Amino acid sequence: MQMSTSKLALVTGGSTGIGYELAKIAAQEGYDLVLGADTPLEDAQQSLQALGVDVATIDCDLSTRQGIDDLLAATRDRPIDLLFANAGHGLGGGFLEQNFDDVRHVVSTNVTGTLYLLHRVAAKMRDQGYGRILVTGSIAGFQPGAYQAVYNGTKAFVDSFSLALREELKDTGVVITCLMPGPTDTKFFERAGMLDTKVGAGPKMDPAKVARIGFDALLAGEADVVAGWKNKLAVAASDVMPGDQIAKKHAKMAKPGSAGAQH
Secondary structure (H helix, E strand, C coil): CCCCCCCEEEEECCCCHHHHHHHHHHHHCCCEEEEEECCCCHHHHHHHHCCCCCEEEEECCCCCHHHHHHHHHCCCCCCCCEEEECCCCCCCCCHHHCCHHHHHHHHHHHHHHHHHHHHHHHHHHHHHCCEEEEEECCHHHHCCCCCCHHHHHHHHHHHHHHHHHHHHCCCCCEEEEEEECCCECCCHHHHCCCCCCHHHHCCCECHHHHHHHHHHHHHCCCCEEECCHHHHHHHHHHHHCCHHHHHHHHHHHHCCCHHHCCC
């Protein structure tokens, strides 16, 4: 089978939501795609192939080293021009009521799996002398997230780590940008069991708009970008409010059953 000479974008969490929209933009720009996710990818593959690019997909557990290795094997050693490290899971509810296997899976996906992916791909990009990486962090990383504590903690790590690695890769030809969305209209809140919360039932940004903001920031070489002016305000407030007050405010938005609360 002849190898394509087109540029290649690798996307995790590419079946729906922000990841799919990032893949769509890349396809429109002429990039072949390798998509990995732990949810069905058939619909995404079909619609993206219709844009005239090669699309390979792999169903893999991105919380594990084996899942990441399987994903990278699907690139068939082609140079990776773009990496969208987008995969992540949420988990709602009080920490002590959560199943610890679920807690561990969130940490393994959002932190360990992301780290291993970046360790493999960024090294390859450094060796080839070029590449761009967009890491999907979150404004949640600025907020002590009562009733979403594990997820917010993982995103605090991701936001911080992305900027640190960016500095380490300065002058190597590899650029890292951290995209920090707020609530976005994806399957995130359904999978996190948070549809009965204020934040889960409230207004959300269009994932296509979030993806475009992230893609444009990546091409511009920006260090990080917060998607949406309301989210920018939330981040600014997090810089000045005491941490315990932020946690209290977050609890009102994320506590189970809060969607029906009046205050």
